[in-house]
Amino acid sequence: MSEGTGAGAARTREVLEGERERTLAAVRALERDREGIVESARLSAVDDEHDPEGATLGFERAHVEALLASARGRLDDLDRALERLAAGTYGVCTSCGGPVGAGRLEARPAAALCISCA
Numbered sequence: 430m431s432e433g434t435g436a437g438a439a440r441t442r443e444v445l446e447g448e449r450e451r452t453l454a455a456v457r458a459l460e461r462d463r464e465g466i467v468e469s470a471r472l473s474a475v476d477d478e479h480d481p482e483g484a485t486l487g488f489e490r491a492h493v494e495a496l497l498a499s500a501r502g503r504l505d506d507l508d509r510a511l512e513r514l515a516a517g518t519y520g521v522c523t524s525c526g527g528p529v530g531a532g533r534l535e536a537r538p539a540a541a542l543c544i545s546c547a
């Protein structure tokens with residue numbers, strides 16, 4: 430019995446794809462935030478020689494960049510989980526080859542490592 434087929438896999442795919450859609454929406458929203466910050470920084474640099482907002486904008490931008498990097502990493506994890514599901518290796522630890530565990534997958538559907546390897 431492969432985990433890559435059957436009703437369990439279909440449900441897992443639904444969970445992963447739903448999570449992927451939400452994460453993708455978050456990435457897009459953060460990209461818009463970043464564009465807004467970049468644009469504000471550009472305008473304030475043009476309009477105001479003192480640039481009183483420069484430091485705040487720089488901080489905000491760094492914060493958004495960090496959130497964006499984390500959301501993109503999560504998107505990668507979900508893509509790889511979907512690939513493993515298609516290949517029939519979902520739920521198999523990518524490090525030791527042991528089972529990741531149903532409870533762990535429930536909490537973190539994109540988990541690639543079992544609890545001892547994580």
Ligand SMILES: [Zn+2]
Nearest residue numbers: 522525543546
């Ligand atoms: Zn492992």
